[in-house]
Amino acid sequence: MNNVNVPFAVIGGSQAYDLLQKGSIRGERVGEIQTPFGPSQPIYHIRDTLGEMLFLSRHGEKGYSLTAPFVNYRANIYALKELGVKQIVSWSGPGAINKTYQVGEYVVVDDVVDETHGRESTFYKNRGIGFIRQSPVFCPALRESIKESLGNLKINFSDKGTYVCTQGPRLETPAEIRKYKSYGGDLVGMTLVPEVFLAKELELCYAAICYVTNYAEGTVDRTFKPGELFEGLSSDTERKAVERAVSQFPIVIDEIAKNIKQQKAICQCASSMERYKKRGDIGPDWHDWVRKS
Numbered sequence: 126m127n128n129v130n131v132p133f134a135v136i137g138g139s140q141a142y143d144l145l146q147k148g149s150i151r152g153e154r155v156g157e158i159q160t161p162f163g164p165s166q167p168i169y170h171i172r173d174t175l176g177e178m179l180f181l182s183r184h185g186e187k188g189y190s191l192t193a194p195f196v197n198y199r200a201n202i203y204a205l206k207e208l209g210v211k212q213i214v215s216w217s218g219p220g221a222i223n224k225t226y227q228v229g230e231y232v233v234v235d236d237v238v239d240e241t242h243g244r245e246s247t248f249y250k251n252r253g254i255g256f257i258r259q260s261p262v263f264c265p266a267l268r269e270s271i272k273e274s275l276g277n278l279k280i281n282f283s284d285k286g287t288y289v290c291t292q293g294p295r296l297e298t299p300a301e302i303r304k305y306k307s308y309g310g311d312l313v314g315m316t317l318v319p320e321v322f323l324a325k326e327l328e329l330c331y332a333a334i335c336y337v338t339n340y341a342e343g344t345v346d347r348t349f350k351p352g353e354l355f356e357g358l359s360s361d362t363e364r365k366a367v368e369r370a371v372s373q374f375p376i377v378i379d380e381i382a383k384n385i386k387q388q389k390a391i392c393q394c395a396s397s398m399e400r401y402k403k404r405g406d407i408g409p410d411w412h413d414w415v416r417k418s
C-alpha cells in the first residue's frame with residue numbers, strides 16, 4: 126500500500142508526459158495503482174518549487190500507446206481518489222469547430238456534449254444511484270483557479286467553450302463537424318468523457334484546460350498530406366503555436382497548484398452523492414459505493 130496523500134492532480138496527454146521525460150517537470154514515479162477496474166496508468170508525484178501534485182499520463186508512458194476509447198478512465202479516477210486527490214485538472218488538446226478560437230489558444234471549457242459510445246462511464250452499475258445534476262459540468266472553483274492562474278501569467282485564453290467528446294480514435298468527418306457546430310459545439314476532442322462524469326461520481330472537483338491543436342475537418346480548406354500528424358490538417362505555423370502552448374504546461378500547472386490553495390470560490394462537488402448518503406443508500410466510505418460489474 127502506498128502512503129501518498131496529495132489533494133491536487135493533473136491528468137495530461139502524451140505531450141505533457143514528454144515534458145516530464147525531458148526533465149521540464151521533476152517527478153517521482155509512484156507507479157500504477159491497482160483498482161477494482163484494473164491497474165491505473167502510472168502516476169507521478171511532482172514536488173516543484175511552487176506546488177505539489179500528482180500527474181497521470183492518460184495515454185500511457187510510451188508516446189500514444191493508448192488511444193482515447195481504450196483509456197481505463199475508471200481505474201485512473203479511482204486511483205487518484207485513493208491517493209487523496211480532491212481536485213483534478215485535465216489538460217488536453219482538442220480541435221476547434223468554432224473558428225473564433227486561435228490554434229494554440231487556451232480554452233477553459235464550460236460545457237460538454239457526449240458523443241462517445243461503449244465506454245465504461247459509471248462507477249455505479251446496477252446500483253440505482255448516480256442521478257447527478259450536470260450544471261455546472263465543471264467545478265466552478267477550480268475553473269476560477271485556472272482562469273486566475275492564466276491571468277497571473279498574462280496568457281490569453283477564452284473562458285467559454287462547449288467541448289464535444291467523440292469516440293475516436295479516428296478523426297471526425299466534415300458532416301459530423303457540421304452537426305456538432307449546429308448544436309453549439311466549439312471544440313472537438315476524445316478524452317473528457319467519461320472522465321469529468323466519473324470524477325463527479327466520486328465527489329471530486331474536476332475542470333479542464335484545453336489548448337486548441339488544429340481546426341476541425343471541413344472548417345478550413347487543407348490538402349491531405351500523407352505521413353504528417355492529422356494528415357495535413359494543421360499547418361507549420363499552427364504546429365509552432367501548439368508547441369508554444371504545450372511548453373507552458375509546467376508554469377501553468379505550478380501556478381494553478383499555488384492558486385488552488387488560496388481559492389475563495391465555493392463549489393458543491395464534494396456533496397454530489399449527498400442525497401444517497403441522506404437516504405442511507407450509501408455509507409461514508411466511498412470504496413463501498415463502487416461496485417465492479
Ligand SMILES: [Zn+2]
Pocket residue numbers: 264265266267329330331392393394395
Ligand atoms: Zn469543486
